[in-house]
Amino acid sequence: MKPRSIRYCYRDPLSEIWIAAAHKIGLRVERTADAFAHSDGSGGLHIATEEHLDADDCLAQMIFHELCHSLVEGPEAFDIPDWGLDNRHAEDHFREHAALRVQATLSGRVGLREVLGPTTDFRAFYDALGLDALADTRDESTALAKHALRRAGTNPWWPHLGRALDATANIITEAAKWAAPSETPVLYRLRREPIPLHATGLPGRSTSLPETCGDCAWRTQAGHCHQADSLVEVTLPGCERFEAPFDCQDCGACCRSAYHSVTITEGDAVEKLHPALLVVHENYTELRREGDHCAALITEGARHRCAIYDDRPTCCRDFTNGEQHCVTARRRLGYSL
Ligand code: SF4
Numbered sequence: 001m002k003p004r005s006i007r008y009c010y011r012d013p014l015s016e017i018w019i020a021a022a023h024k025i026g027l028r029v030e031r032t033a034d035a036f037a038h039s040d041g042s043g044g045l046h047i048a049t050e051e052h053l054d055a056d057d058c059l060a061q062m063i064f065h066e067l068c069h070s071l072v073e074g075p076e077a078f079d080i081p082d083w084g085l086d087n088r089h090a091e092d093h094f095r096e097h098a099a100l101r102v103q104a105t106l107s108g109r110v111g112l113r114e115v116l117g118p119t120t121d122f123r124a125f126y127d128a129l130g131l132d133a134l135a136d137t138r139d140e141s142t143a144l145a146k147h148a149l150r151r152a153g154t155n156p157w158w159p160h161l162g163r164a165l166d167a168t169a170n171i172i173t174e175a176a177k178w179a180a181p182s183e184t185p186v187l188y189r190l191r192r193e194p195i196p197l198h199a200t201g202l203p204g205r206s207t208s209l210p211e212t213c214g215d216c217a218w219r220t221q222a223g224h225c226h227q228a229d230s231l232v233e234v235t236l237p238g239c240e241r242f243e244a245p246f247d248c249q250d251c252g253a254c255c256r257s258a259y260h261s262v263t264i265t266e267g268d269a270v271e272k273l274h275p276a277l278l279v280v281h282e283n284y285t286e287l288r289r290e291g292d293h294c295a296a297l298i299t300e301g302a303r304h305r306c307a308i309y310d311d312r313p314t315c316c317r318d319f320t321n322g323e324q325h326c327v328t329a330r331r332r333l334g335y336s337l
């Protein structure tokens, strides 16, 4: 009998999706025996060959994890080996934590938080993240993660990352129906239902979280949401951008990122009460600055508060908590999505 000729090859569909997504984003996936996962700073993403992987490793997840690092570190890090990170040094751990918050948030949207979970030594941190992986606003990695999630909607990641996640979710959903019970359960079985988009079109939030738009900092009394730029009912479940009402005395984002000069309006109490803070010019008076912020702003750890809040000038009073300028200031510092 004439031997058959082999004209096609089989490739794992998930691997294909993520190799292609990485390529569209600007990264070339290469398999190696020399590293677990390593970006070379020249567009190469080197991932260990199959025989060096653990039973719960998969190429798709490993590429996705590296893409989450790229989101945290930004486009300039494409030219730096390993995104400029060195996990042997504790000072880089918060950047790893930020990537894991991004990984949990993006994969959670499509119900793959466990299926596409990291297989590194940081897994315990990932598993300990609550349903809202961005909830811990005191942790500096959360601000980095929020910056990264905003990047996910921009070039070169958008739309490839989202499409790869959707395609992966579709395949896993079907594969999970066929996965046979086994002594070591198949990862597919950990798939959850995707989180539906919010009624406003923003990414949704786990339905297990109780807060509604009525509890959210971004909804005005008139019912307008400054994140969605639309009216929202009090009883609507919160979206991914839900935030509890802010305490300006714990934030100070506008004092650090919105003003270059805090000018005094005639009659402002600060003129009489805090003369040491004033700088008088020929045509106007302003508050003294220290570095890149107003001298009245006091920083205590992660907390930034105004030392003269009750006597603050008119221009600061006009900057309303929860309004559009507040969103902009908080976004600049990574406080809000
Ligand atoms: S940002 Fe807040 S108010 Fe706006 S849709 Fe989301 S949860 Fe509702």
Ligand code: SF4
Pocket: 246, 247, 248, 249, 251, 252, 253, 254, 255, 319, 320, 321, 322, 325, 326, 327, 329, 330
């Ligand atoms: S107005 Fe907004 S940005 Fe300014 S301190 Fe208050 S919460 Fe922060």
